[in-house]
Amino acid sequence: MAQELLKLENIYKNFGNVKVLKDVNIKINKGEVVALIGDNGAGKSTLIKVITGVHSPNSGKVFFKNEEVQIKSVAQSRKMGIEAVYQERALCDQQELFRNIFAGREITNSFGFLDIKKQRKEAEKILRDYIGFTSKAITVDSQVMGLSGGEKQGVAFGRSLYFNSDLIVLDEPTMGLSIQETEKVLNFVKGLKNENKSAIFIDHNIIHVYGAADRFIILDRGEVVGEFNKEEISREELVQKMIQLHESGKIKVED
Amino acid sequence: MSNLLNSYFVKTHKLEISITIIAIVLFLIYFLGAPHVFTRFPIYRAFMQSMPFFGIIAISATFVVTLGEIDLSFPSIVGITSLIFGMVMTSTDGNVFIAFILATSLGMFAGLVNGLLVTKIGIPSIVATIGTLFFWRGLVNVISQGSGIAIVDVADGTWHHMIFVEKLFGKIPMQFIWFIVLTGLMQWVYRYHKFGNHIHFVGDNKASAQMMGINVDNVKIIAFVQLGFFSALAGIFTMYEMLYFWPTQGEGLMLTTLAAVFVGGTSVFGGKGTIFGTFIGVLIIGSLESGIVALGLSGFYVKFINGLMITVAVTVYALIQRRKN
Numbered sequence: 001m002a003q004e005l006l007k008l009e010n011i012y013k014n015f016g017n018v019k020v021l022k023d024v025n026i027k028i029n030k031g032e033v034v035a036l037i038g039d040n041g042a043g044k045s046t047l048i049k050v051i052t053g054v055h056s057p058n059s060g061k062v063f064f065k066n067e068e069v070q071i072k073s074v075a076q077s078r079k080m081g082i083e084a085v086y087q088e089r090a091l092c093d094q095q096e097l098f099r100n101i102f103a104g105r106e107i108t109n110s111f112g113f114l115d116i117k118k119q120r121k122e123a124e125k126i127l128r129d130y131i132g133f134t135s136k137a138i139t140v141d142s143q144v145m146g147l148s149g150g151e152k153q154g155v156a157f158g159r160s161l162y163f164n165s166d167l168i169v170l171d172e173p174t175m176g177l178s179i180q181e182t183e184k185v186l187n188f189v190k191g192l193k194n195e196n197k198s199a200i201f202i203d204h205n206i207i208h209v210y211g212a213a214d215r216f217i218i219l220d221r222g223e224v225v226g227e228f229n230k231e232e233i234s235r236e237e238l239v240q241k242m243i244q245l246h247e248s249g250k251i252k253v254e255d
Numbered sequence: 256m257s258n259l260l261n262s263y264f265v266k267t268h269k270l271e272i273s274i275t276i277i278a279i280v281l282f283l284i285y286f287l288g289a290p291h292v293f294t295r296f297p298i299y300r301a302f303m304q305s306m307p308f309f310g311i312i313a314i315s316a317t318f319v320v321t322l323g324e325i326d327l328s329f330p331s332i333v334g335i336t337s338l339i340f341g342m343v344m345t346s347t348d349g350n351v352f353i354a355f356i357l358a359t360s361l362g363m364f365a366g367l368v369n370g371l372l373v374t375k376i377g378i379p380s381i382v383a384t385i386g387t388l389f390f391w392r393g394l395v396n397v398i399s400q401g402s403g404i405a406i407v408d409v410a411d412g413t414w415h416h417m418i419f420v421e422k423l424f425g426k427i428p429m430q431f432i433w434f435i436v437l438t439g440l441m442q443w444v445y446r447y448h449k450f451g452n453h454i455h456f457v458g459d460n461k462a463s464a465q466m467m468g469i470n471v472d473n474v475k476i477i478a479f480v481q482l483g484f485f486s487a488l489a490g491i492f493t494m495y496e497m498l499y500f501w502p503t504q505g506e507g508l509m510l511t512t513l514a515a516v517f518v519g520g521t522s523v524f525g526g527k528g529t530i531f532g533t534f535i536g537v538l539i540i541g542s543l544e545s546g547i548v549a550l551g552l553s554g555f556y557v558k559f560i561n562g563l564m565i566t567v568a569v570t571v572y573a574l575i576q577r578r579k580n
Contacts, residue, residue, distance in 0.1 A: 054466060074468035086466055092459035094526040103456050104468030112449045141267070 002029035004066060005198050006051070006082075006167055011060035013046055020046045021057070022222040028167065031196040033189060035213035037206065039246065042219040044202045048169050051200065052084045053077035065166075075104065083165035085173060090156035091144045098123035098140040101159050122162070130158035150181025157188050168192060168199045174208050186212045206242060210235045220245055270520035270572070274535045277568075281539060281546070289549035296426070298545060303427060306541035307434035308493050309508050310534070313515040314441050315485035317533045318451075318478045320516050322458040323525025324380040326479060328369060329486040329512070331391035333505030336362045336487035338395050341404035341500035349409030359487045365391060366483025370476030395502055404500040411498055419495040430492050437485075442530040454478060459526030514561065515540045518568045522576060539564065 006028045013021040021043050028034050036044045049055045050062075053071040062069050064080055071077045074084075091100045098120045107115045107122070123140040131154045137146075144152060153173060160168050170189065174182045189212040192199050203209045209216065210230075216238060218226040226241060233241075265272065286293045312329055319326050340358035347353055365387065372383035410416050420430050445451040453474045456464040465471050486505075494500060519536030521528030543564070544557045 052466075073470075074466060078468055084466065086463075090463065090466075092456050092463050092467075092526070094459050095455055099452060099455070103452070103464070106449050106452060108449050113443075114447050114449060114452060116447060 002032065004028075005030045005032075005064070007063040008047075008051075009061040009063070011047075011050060011057045011062075013043075013050060013055060013057050020222050021050070024060070024219075024222070024224055026217055026224065026227075028198050028200065030166075030198055031193050032215065033193060033199045033201055033213045034215045034217060035201045035203065035209040036217050036219060037203075037209060037242065038219035041221070043222040044219055045171065047219065048084070048171060048200060048202065051077070051167075052082055052169055078105065078163070078165070081164070081166035082169065083160035083163055083167070084169040084171065085153070085156040085160055086171045091152055093145045094143055096141050096143060097127070097138070097155060100144055101126060101155065101162075105163075126158040126162045127155075130161045131155065148178075148181070149176050150178065150184060153177065153181070153185055157185075166197060168197060170199060170201045170203075172202055172204065174203055174205065182208065189213075206239055207235070210238060218242070218245065269575075271529055271531050271535075273571075274518070274520050274529075274532045274539075278535045278539050281542070285542070285546045285549065289546075289551070292545075292549040298549070300422075300426065300428065301545065302538075302542055303431035304496070306537050307428075307430040308489050308496075309512045309515065310434050310537040310541065311437055311485050311489045311492070312482070312508065313512045313519075313533050313537050314438050314530055315482045316512060317441075317516050317519070317521050317528050317530055318445065318454050319380075319482055320513075320521050320523070321445075321454050321525060321528040322475060322478055324373065324475065324478070325513075326369060326380065326384045326482055327509060328365070328384040328387040328391060329482060330505040330508045331388050331395070332362055332365045332483055332486040333490040333493070333508060334395040334502070335365065335391040337490035337494050337500050337504050338399055338404070338502075340487075340491055340494055341406055344406045344409050345404060349406075349413060351413075351415040355491065358491060359484050362483040362485075362487025362490075363480045364483070365486075366480035367476065369483070370479035373479070374472040374475050392506075399500075399502045401502055403502065405498065406494060406500065407498040410495060416495055419492055430496070433492070438530060438534050445528075445530045450474070450477065455526060455528075457525075458522075458528075510561075511540050514565045517572075518565055520568075520572055522572065523569060524576065527576075 004027060008024055008026050011021050011024040012019070024043075024047060026034075036047065038044055046055060050057050051071070053074045053076055056070075056072060062071060064082075069080065071080070071082075092103065095103070098116075101123045102119050107118050109115065120140050127138070127140065138151065144155075147155070173185050173189070177185065186208060189199055189201060193214075201209065201213055214230050216226075216228045216230075216233070217224055218241070225245065228238065282293075292298050312333075316326060316329065336358040339361050340354050343350070343354035343357050369380070369384055369387055372378045372387070373380045376383075418429060419433075420428060422428055423432060445454070453464070453469050456467065456469055457471050457474045461471055489508075490505060493504065515536035516533050517523065517536070518539055519529060519532030519534070521533060540561070543561055544554075547556050547560055548554055
């Protein structure tokens, strides 16, 4: 029996009158990569923002490591071991890499002053050991502005590994990346399993998703409309289901 | 030479170096054009005496500008806090502790109001602070009924007068010493404190900062509150120098102060800035009027050259920024 890491029960989220999430129930086990798929506006981003503490749900329960929790802030979700890697918005462009890596959880003394030396040293370690940057053009003092999309994504991944999180949330990690960079990102996601880490993965590209994930959760207009393990469904069938959903607004689930 | 130009320090301090060179050139022009004035000490004493009043606010405003926000209300915060300082001083027979605490608390409260309007209500800072600019000045007029307050009897010749504005060794105005110390302290906070770090991230990209776990609203509110505090402090310094409160106190500060921040190289778009640059900006803006007059040009040129400096400086910085992107 797989160990359960995160469970969401009956999650509802409204923005004003708009019901973005309706009675969502999902579960993620340790060492499992789960893909959230669905059209634009299906509620994927909102759902992961509930998990990372950017939004609070209007109702419903969240369990993490079998304990009920209320995730009220990003800082809190990070402390629990949930780390988000957001496409593009993961980093601030004009700030140095070492500041970006530690933004929001700076290494400080008790007066709140930064330990710049330590931050730079640790950032150096992340660049070298976790990301494998060898280019001399990129140092911990580089501004993020000069980095390619893949490099930025690499920094965001390195950061999540360094902080030793249990659950990594990936929001469109391959969007706008070159083929090679995409390959790297997907390998990274597969590599998480070996370390018994879990991930939630949003991507529009079903081919990418199919290769990297163990389980697929299909969202449509705020509801979970289908859930498949990889061994239950082939890539073609998954694509078919999505097309079917798109056309009819329904999914046929065989039992 | 090319080694020097490519060094890490030069690369990361382009703005600071450019602004310093501009200031040196400007002072060279003064020096060569009006040696009879600029080879003697009194002009520098006059600078040291007058610059800190807007300089302290400019340093503090750099935090708000780095956020990509603006505060136009500080001239009126100077007004209302100076009024309270004068009233409390005269009514308590010169109890500087009570007067100082009440005036700076009111300054922080005014900053808090700005911060809440911007973050919780969601009014753009330029609009919100135009509102509070009129509000606090209006309150000054209502309370003071247009009259000034003399604090000469309770402040002149006291120990507090000495530590605020008297001359160190008979030469250096104390307010300048305070200005230097505060600049150093604020530079440290700006670059090396968590708060300064968060200011940069929020100014750079609010949404990213939020997702990285930075409390965007709190950072903004604290920035406005500290500007309220330093506005009050600048008002108190002015009161000690003049020994008098007048109802329009602070009104001339707005343009010189913001000009110093922008000429200093802090980005109008947020996310990047420099306290040192603002300090040099204060030296430039604060010296223009005397410099221009000493050079033999009429006073009518002052605003014109001021305007030219500001426009050219912000254009150059915007171009540097654009090239980078």
